[in-house]
Amino acid sequence: MAKRFACQICRKLPMKPVCAEDGFFYHEECIRRKFEEVDKNGVVISPANRLPMGRGLIPAITIRSLIEKIVAEGKVEKKWSGDSDDHVVINEDDEFLIEEAEDGDPKSMTILGRWCLFGEKLGVEHNVKKGYKLIEEAAKLGNNHALGYKGFCLIHGLGVEIDRDDGHEDLVIAANKGASEYSTS
Numbered sequence: 001m002a003k004r005f006a007c008q009i010c011r012k013l014p015m016k017p018v019c020a021e022d023g024f025f026y027h028e029e030c031i032r033r034k035f036e037e038v039d040k041n042g043v044v045i046s047p048a049n050r051l052p053m054g055r056g057l058i059p060a061i062t063i064r065s066l067i068e069k070i071v072a073e074g075k076v077e078k079k080w081s082g083d084s085d086d087h088v089v090i091n092e093d094d095e096f097l098i099e100e101a102e103d104g105d106p107k108s109m110t111i112l113g114r115w116c117l118f119g120e121k122l123g124v125e126h127n128v129k130k131g132y133k134l135i136e137e138a139a140k141l142g143n144n145h146a147l148g149y150k151g152f153c154l155i156h157g158l159g160v161e162i163d164r165d166d167g168h169e170d171l172v173i174a175a176n177k178g179a180s181e182y183s184t185s
């Protein structure tokens with residue numbers, strides 16, 4: 001429920017959400033920073049659906065009261081980060097996983113990498129470059145799922161320059177390894 005209202009950039013729950021022209025919710029400062037990344041005449045690409053979008057923002061008042069209700073009911077863990085009013089949903093298992101990833105555990109790095117790549121985890125920044133780095137490192141450490149994701153990233157240019165040949169190579173190796181892992185012979 002709360003996930004739908006999370007800022008599409010930092011994945012935290014904005015207490016004063018704005019609705020952008022792509023129809024998604026953001027912290028005003030997050031989306032304005034995104035606008036500043038492109039020059040005045042440049043086309044802004046929606047961080048949520050990857051389509052060109054205008055720069056209009058409106059306060060999402062109805063959503064704001066819904067978010068206040070979710071927070072008041074304790075459905076999200078309160079986590080005050082510095083002087084911001086962000087609410088983050090991170091449970092203890094997820095925190096443990098993030099620590100393990102930082103300690104270099106390939107499996108945890110692969111999961112954290114996926115969260116960063118696809119912005120699918122509340123409280124974990126949607127950051128494709130960081131995601132790719134984690135995946136690449138985990139693949140180097142021999143994680144086969146990571147190798148598959150790395151191939152996907154290379155083919156689609158997600159967090160890395162497009163390199164279809166290398167991407168396909170990774171996917172083929174990952175698929176072959178996966179097949180032998182499940183082999184009963």
Ligand SMILES: [Zn+2]
Pocket residue numbers: 007008009010011012026027030
């Ligand atoms: Zn944000």
